[in-house]
Amino acid sequence: MCACKREDTPNATLTETIDVTSLDIHSYANFKELKTKHLSLELEVSFKHRTIYGVARHEVINNNAEKAIFDINGPLIQKVTLGPKGHEKEADFVIGKMDKDSILGQPLIVNIVPNTQFINIYYQTGPSCRAIEWIEPDSSLSFLYTQGQAILTRSWIPLQDAPSNRITYDATVKVSPRFMALMSAKNPTFVNPSGTYCFSMEKPIPSYLIALTVGKISYHPFSSRCGVYAPTAWIESAANEFSELPKMLNAAEKLFGPYAWGRYDLMVQHPSFPFGGMENPRLTFVNPAIVAGDKSLVSVVAHELAHSWSGNLVTNETWNDFWLNEGFTVYLEHRIMEELYGKEYSNMLSEIEWNELNEELVQIKTSKHPEDAALFLNLKNRDPDEGMTSVAYVKGAYFLKTLEHLVGRKTFDLFLTNYFNEHRFESMNTHKFINYLNANLLNPKFIKFNYQAWIYEPGIPKNVFFQPSERLSVMKSLALQTNQGKDIFKPVKTINYIKIKGRTKKRKKVTVNHLNPKDYCSQQWIMYLRNLSPTLSSNTLNQLDQNGHFSKANREIQFEWLMLNLRCNNWRVAPEIKEFLQSTGRRKYVLPLFKAVVSDNERKPWAKEVFAKAKNNYHSVTRKSVETLLK
Numbered sequence: 001m002c003a004c005k006r007e008d009t010p011n012a013t014l015t016e017t018i019d020v021t022s023l024d025i026h027s028y029a030n031f032k033e034l035k036t037k038h039l040s041l042e043l044e045v046s047f048k049h050r051t052i053y054g055v056a057r058h059e060v061i062n063n064n065a066e067k068a069i070f071d072i073n074g075p076l077i078q079k080v081t082l083g084p085k086g087h088e089k090e091a092d093f094v095i096g097k098m099d100k101d102s103i104l105g106q107p108l109i110v111n112i113v114p115n116t117q118f119i120n121i122y123y124q125t126g127p128s129c130r131a132i133e134w135i136e137p138d139s140s141l142s143f144l145y146t147q148g149q150a151i152l153t154r155s156w157i158p159l160q161d162a163p164s165n166r167i168t169y170d171a172t173v174k175v176s177p178r179f180m181a182l183m184s185a186k187n188p189t190f191v192n193p194s195g196t197y198c199f200s201m202e203k204p205i206p207s208y209l210i211a212l213t214v215g216k217i218s219y220h221p222f223s224s225r226c227g228v229y230a231p232t233a234w235i236e237s238a239a240n241e242f243s244e245l246p247k248m249l250n251a252a253e254k255l256f257g258p259y260a261w262g263r264y265d266l267m268v269q270h271p272s273f274p275f276g277g278m279e280n281p282r283l284t285f286v287n288p289a290i291v292a293g294d295k296s297l298v299s300v301v302a303h304e305l306a307h308s309w310s311g312n313l314v315t316n317e318t319w320n321d322f323w324l325n326e327g328f329t330v331y332l333e334h335r336i337m338e339e340l341y342g343k344e345y346s347n348m349l350s351e352i353e354w355n356e357l358n359e360e361l362v363q364i365k366t367s368k369h370p371e372d373a374a375l376f377l378n379l380k381n382r383d384p385d386e387g388m389t390s391v392a393y394v395k396g397a398y399f400l401k402t403l404e405h406l407v408g409r410k411t412f413d414l415f416l417t418n419y420f421n422e423h424r425f426e427s428m429n430t431h432k433f434i435n436y437l438n439a440n441l442l443n444p445k446f447i448k449f450n451y452q453a454w455i456y457e458p459g460i461p462k463n464v465f466f467q468p469s470e471r472l473s474v475m476k477s478l479a480l481q482t483n484q485g486k487d488i489f490k491p492v493k494t495i496n497y498i499k500i501k502g503r504t505k506k507r508k509k510v511t512v513n514h515l516n517p518k519d520y521c522s523q524q525w526i527m528y529l530r531n532l533s534p535t536l537s538s539n540t541l542n543q544l545d546q547n548g549h550f551s552k553a554n555r556e557i558q559f560e561w562l563m564l565n566l567r568c569n570n571w572r573v574a575p576e577i578k579e580f581l582q583s584t585g586r587r588k589y590v591l592p593l594f595k596a597v598v599s600d601n602e603r604k605p606w607a608k609e610v611f612a613k614a615k616n617n618y619h620s621v622t623r624k625s626v627e628t629l630l631k
Contacts (some may be wrong), residue, residue, distance in 0.1 A: 024318055025380045026151050028096070028107035029160035033065035036160055040085075041171035045144070045181070045214055047137040052129075056121045056158050057085060064114040071154040071161040073105025074126035080110050081120045088120055103383050104151070108158055121158045130620040131155045135215075135270050142179070143215035143231070145269055145285065147278060147619055148208040150319050150384040159207055164317045164427045166204035173197045175214050182229060182267060184211040184280035189219040189227075201281065203261060204425050206315050211280040213267060222246050225259075230268035234288065238268045241291045241298070244340070248302060251339040256309050256332065257417050260424065264305065272585035274621040276300040279307030279329075287586050292554035296522040299337050299349055306332035309420050317429035319384035323375040323455075324428055326388075327396015334397065347469040348523040350397075354466060355530070357394040361459060364389065373458030375399065376430045385621065398464050399454045405465035406449060407441060415441045430455060472527045475520070479531035482544070489515050489547035517548050522556050529560040534567040541570050551576060559589045566596040578610050585618040591625050598630065 023031060040057040060068065077095065081088035096107040110119060125132065131152035135143035146156060154161040173181045177195040180188065185199035201210075220239040221227035223246045230238040245266070253259055261281050269285045277300045278285040284304040290297040310328035330353070338346035364373045369386070371378065375396055377387045404412040418440065434451060442449055453461045478488050517525070529550065536544075541564070545551050550561035551573075562580060565573040581593060597607045608630055615623050 024162040024164060026104060026319055026384055027071050027160060027162035028069050028104065029071060029162060029165070030065065030067070030069045031160065031162070031165060032063070034060050034062050034068050034112075035165050036167050037061050039157075039159060039167050039169040039210075041157065041169065041173075043171060043212075044174040045176075047134070047142040047144070047176070050127070050134045050137050052125045052132070052156060054123055054125075054157070056123065058119045058121070058159070060117060060119060062112075062114065062116055065112060065116075066114065068110045068112050068116070068119050069160075070108040070110070070121070070158045071105060071151075072108045072158045073102070073152075073155045074129050075123040075154075075156065075158055076126055077108060077158065078122040078124070080108075080122070082112060082116050082118065083120075084118050085120070088118075091119075103381075105154055123158055125156050129155045130624075133270070133272055133619045135272065140178075141216070142176075143213075143270055145213040145273065146211050147274060147285075147621060148210060149278065150208060150388075152620075153207045153210055157207075157210065161207045163206040163208060163315050163319070166206055166315065166425060166427065168204050169199075169201050169210060171199040173199065173212065173214075178216065179214050180217040181212065181214045182217065182283055183213075184209055184283050186262070187229075187265065187283060189221070203281065205281055205312065206427075209280055209312065211278070211283065211285065213269070213285070217267075219265075225249065225262075226264045226266075228266040228268065229283075231270075234268055234291070237291055237293070238266075241293070241295060242266055242301065244295065244298070245301065247340060248298075248305060248336060251336050252302075252305055252308070252332070255335055255339060255413070257420060259308055260313055261308055264308065266301065270585075271583060272617050272619055272622075274585055274587045274619040276586065276588065277304040279304045279311055281308070281312050287584075289555035289584060289586055289589075292522065292556070294522075294554075297554065297556055299333060302336040302340075303329055303333040306336060313420055313425065314423045315427045317427040317432075319379055319387055320377045321429045322377065322384070322387045323392040323396040324430065324433060326393040327375065327399060330393050330397035331400040334401075344469060344471055347467055348472055348521075348527075350401075350467070351469045351472050352523055352526060353390070353394045354398070357390040357398075357460075360390040364391070365458070370458060375455045395454075395460060398460070398466070399451075402454075402463060402465040403441070403449065407447065411441070471524055475524045475528040476531050478515075479528050482540075483531075483533040483536070487543070487547075489544075522554060525550070525553070525557050526560050529557070529564050532564055534569075536564075536568050538568070538570045538572055541565060541568060542572075555584060555586075555589065559593070562593060563596055566593075566599075574606070581610055582614040582617065585622050587622040587625055590618065590622050591629065594626050594629055604630070 023029060036058045038059040042055040044053045080091045080093045082091045083089055091110050091112065093108060093110045096109060098106055112119065131146045131148055133145055151161055153159065171183060175181045175195050177193050180191045181197040183199040185201040188197060216232050217229050218232040218235040219227055219229050220235055222243065226245050226249055228238045228242050249259060249264055263282050265283050267283050267285050268288050268291065271288055273285060273287045276287050276290060286300060290300045306329045310332055311325040316322050316324045334346045334350055337349060361373055364370060372389060373391055375391065379387050419436065437451065450461055450463065481488050550557055558580060562573060562577050577593060581590060594607055598604045611626055611630060
């Protein structure tokens with residue numbers, strides 16, 4: 001398979017026959033004529049060459065098509081054959097023009113006959129495969145993972161890469177005998193000495209949820225239904241952090257109905273993983289940054305678990321409908337956390353995200369695309385990654401919270417359960433959802449609700465239902481005291497007068513109260529740090545860190561601490577920023593830190609120098625975002 005070829009033809013006439021107006025705007029595939037219903041993968045992973053050699057065997061539904069069109073963005077195509085395995089005939093194919101900005105990649109166009117049922121694509125991944133992150137490929141600690149959302153799966157598998165086309169798949173993966181391979185499918189729990197692993201996903205899923213990870217991995221079961229995988233050195237801490245996973249799964253089922261995917265396992269990924277988590281069916285990938293040691297960041301797991309209903313069970317039809325995945329999921333996440341830890345805990349999560357949404361809406365208003373402040377997006381000729389803002393996540397969640405407040409929780413829960421049951425393993429677009437909403441919940445003749453303004457207009461409508469957190473109000477008060485020059489960590493004496501029985505004499509009782517940082521959770525300290533003044537001196541900041549130990553806390557608090565120092569122009573923390581940026585690849589942390597650094601033009605050379613050393617430890621999603629910023 002090393003003798004691969006590219007059939008790049010600049011004037012490929014077949015490319016011009018693609019009617020892109022009738023297809024998903026982020027896919028070249030001719031779904032109306034032909035679409036994959038099952039995908040069989042034969043993969044061989046070579047860390048030495050940083051390459052996956054593969055065959056993608058597509059079993060298709062064919063409506064008398066004369067060509068089959070697949071999406072690719074980097075794979076080297078060796079040959080394409082027609083027919084079932086072992087009875088194949090080579091087919092003519094052409095690779096169309098490269099998209100001008102490489103967002104979509106290229107169409108792979110295969111000539112077929114009308115009764116074709118099997119199309120086999122022999123290929124290898126190219127050197128710039130954006131979905132795969134290769135970690136230390138030349139050492140005994142070699143590791144890899146894939147990240148396909150939104151349209152990166154086409155960079156390591158030739159396929160019809162659109163969320164509307166749900167498929168089943170199976171795979172045979174060959175790796176070094178010392179490694180374990182896992183996919184978003186039925187998984188092993190022990191290393192296979194042969195190095196060959198077989199996988200099966202019997203439920204239809206969109207292509208962005210096909211995932212693979214390979215490395216020295218161990219497994220810890222929590223129950224017969226769930227457990228956690230992690231690099232062997234981390235398995236004990238991961239098992240402690242996520243020990244309440246069975247309770248979380250039970251809480252989700254109690255709220256939204258039976259879990260449809262069999263097992264629910266976590267995989268603690270490499271620190272370069274670009275997101276907090278990714279909801280791959282049966283195997284959620286999570287960033288090790290959420291292993292805080294005190295279970296304070298497990299809401300990320302609640303979010304990814306919620307995707308088992310919103311996103312995985314009912315999927316956004318296009319990336320313009322992304323809010324149908326994420327808005328629902330944030331709402332479900334908050335409900336799961338409320339079920340486990342109480343209403344006030346859920347309110348804390350909600351308020352923190354509310355503040356983030358309002359900050360991002362200000363930025364969007366002055367951006368090139370102010371229309372992105374609406375839930376329904378227009379991402380034509382744009383990378384769908386640009387739609388992954390707080391609007392889809394948090395405005396979408398508040399849309400649902402406001403609906404719940406209007407009709408009542410009992411009625412709304414019944415609506416949600418029916419919605420998931422009636423559309424399971426299907427895709428959903430915004431227009432269809434509005435019709436379902438009107439027919440099954442609102443009944444516009446009796447209930448008036450401004451869903452048009454919520455979905456199609458920018459900003460947050462005035463009828464939003466927002467419930468502030470009392471525990472976060474305490475932290476705002478503490479931040480105000482700090483801003484006024486008070487030391488909130490200084491012991492406070494409280495004098496109470498106690499009347500002695502049978503006497504008129506009173507006795508003093510003096511108590512000394514200390515503010516213990518461990519008495520407050522991560523979300524509370526996040527709110528405290530965000531409300532501190534940018535005029536605090538470096539001496540005050542140093543004193544705060546000595547008492548609060550923010551620079552030694554979990555990643556979430558460390559990030560907020562570094563951002564505060566940059567707002568206060570305390571450049572003494574430059575070494576800490578550099579270490580942080582070089583040791584994590586989560587875009588939520590990396591991009592804002594670089595933005596804050598380069599807000600001072602004099603620091604741009606420093607930022608470029610740090611990025612040059614750190615970028616090889618970032619996934620392409622994070623790397624591309626920072627490169628765009630620094631350019």
